[in-house]
Amino acid sequence: MPPEPAALTLPLDGKAQAIPGPWRTALGLLGLASAALILLAAREWAEMLHQWWNIDTYNHLLLMPPILAWLVLLKADELAQVTPRSFAPGLVLVLAALGLWSMGRALGINLVAQAGAVGMVQGAVVTVLGLRASVLLALPLAMAAFLVPFGDEIIPPLQAITAEIAVTLTHLSGVPARVEGLHIDTPAGLFIVAEACSGVKFLIAMVTLGVLVCFTRFASWRRRAVFLALCVIVPILANGVRAWATIYAAQFIGATRATSFDHIIYGWVFFALITAGLLGAAWRFFEREPETYGWRAADLTSNLALARAETGALGPLGAAFAIIALAVIAALAGLL
Structure with missing residues (x-):
């Protein structure tokens, strides 16, 4: 029998309830991995924050973080029906974004470096939380690309x-x-x-x-x-x-x-x-x-392809550790 799905209760009515162990662990590890990646690309994140705040063309991007949080909260009931599982191939996304960030820095192209900085965090979400959770969060994950100031x-x-x-x-x-x-x-x-x-x-x-x-x-x-x-x-x-x-x-x-x-x-x-x-x-x-956007957890739970893709033994801890290791290696390579 498949394991019982962990309950993730993030109600929109303001009644705070505890997030059970599997989700607490996964979200904590995702926070650590994301912090390592943001620290690695701190210059790009600082540049983006400067553009959001000081350049009126991009002032609307100040609304993007709360919009992304709102989109995630709208899927709380669906997320409650799945268990966060790591997805080892997601490390390829993190590596690709790392390469994009590194290339942008080397060529002095801020747009490319900033896209890589955001892409690393997107890849970390897919890697640590797994495919089913990421599919449910496909819209906020995709819209996170708008955090990158573009248009010039x-x-x-x-x-x-x-x-x-x-x-x-x-x-x-x-x-x-x-x-x-x-x-x-x-x-x-x-x-x-x-x-x-x-x-x-x-x-x-x-x-x-x-x-x-x-x-x-x-x-x-x-x-x-x-x-x-x-x-x-x-x-x-x-x-x-x-x-x-x-x-x-x-x-x-x-x-x-x-x-x-x-x-x-x-x-x-x-x-x-x-x-x-x-x-x-x-x-x-x-x-x-709005709360009905995207896929339903019930449809994903019965998807055999997704189930097979999430059978890797890496685990959220191993996924987060691998991401942090990549960030450390990239930082050391930049110092050499």
């Missing part, structure tokens, strides 16, 4: 698209304009589609929100694809309209006042209105409640 690479094309939309609408609205690249010369003054006007902050935040909504509120892949596409297209078009509106308003109130007004409205009102409008339009098409 797409700023130039976004600037070009924004300029093209703004110029087209400016001509259609009857305002004469002469265009040279990202410079738009109008009777009210010269406007430049700078990096801050590219809309990258809006786009990245919307894509992050879109992925969260897609997998917690939709069951149909077609609806997910449509909604995620809208989360890409709508911010880009809206940013072009915003740039045009600034140019058009400047013809009447002056460039300085129009630009100042634009920063206030775009920063505090425009993004909220577009987001609310998109979510409101999608609301009637939602197919499920």
Whole structure:
């Protein structure tokens, strides 16, 4: 007979109950392994925290840790039906992420090094908790990738698209304009589609929100694809309209006042209105409640392939020890 599943009770109603031994042990070991990996990549984690806090393009990432915690808590009842088991092949994921982190450092590419730093922790979760627990936590594990600040690479094309939309609408609205690249010369003054006007902050935040909504509120892949596409297209078009509106308003109130007004409205009102409008339009098409997202433990328990994959003798203790050993070896190799 299979062992009785360990009960993991993390209720959302606030009634704290003790986490039984198998889960306490596994989570404690995962914490130790993750701490070793985070300490190894401390520079990358510090850089990411700096970007989240100090660069407004990435301020929304400050919400990611509580969102990930919320997604995990939503699966508490399902996790209660499985026993955490180690998955030795998960060490390959940790090694691959270690290699990515090392390559990023060697080449001086922060994005690659930071992706490796996050990937090491993701791999540790799979290795220590096992396949079934990781499948149940697939969404928060995948969304942890959004902890890595990215988007600078797409700023130039976004600037070009924004300029093209703004110029087209400016001509259609009857305002004469002469265009040279990202410079738009109008009777009210010269406007430049700078990096801050590219809309990258809006786009990245919307894509992050879109992925969260897609997998917690939709069951149909077609609806997910449509909604995620809208989360890409709508911010880009809206940013072009915003740039045009600034140019058009400047013809009447002056460039300085129009630009100042634009920063206030775009920063505090425009993004909220577009987001609310998109979510409101999608609301009637939602197919499920957030707590029902992902796979069910009952389906995974009867999956023979998963059961066979978790028959290794490494154990959570051995898995955590192996990860810590890899972190120590990598640290010593960096000192040599």
